Amino acid sequence: MLVCICHSVSDKTIKHWVRQQGVTSIRELRQLTPLGSQCGKCVRQAKEVIYDESQLI
Template sequence: MYVCLCRGITDTQIRKAVQAGKTEFRQLKQSLEVGAQCGKCVRMAMEIIAAELDKT
């Protein structure tokens, strides 16, 4: 599912980035550019990070 429509970023890409050690939103923004345009996806991206970290 697309999380960031502006940059075409999916939840799978975000999960993989978190698993690769990008556990803070700031790091995700730098590597994937999620949230770098309108910002509407930031909240959902942060929820995905939290859910992914909860699994570990």
């Protein structure tokens, strides 16, 4: 499922970064992707994906 439509970033990709790169925040995520830099509508959902995935590690 695409989380950021503007930059084609999926939940699967975000989960990968949480697990493999230790991403814990939107700020860290934005060092890896331009997610949220256009319309910004994806930021809330991206935060939820980061939070949910980090609970599973």
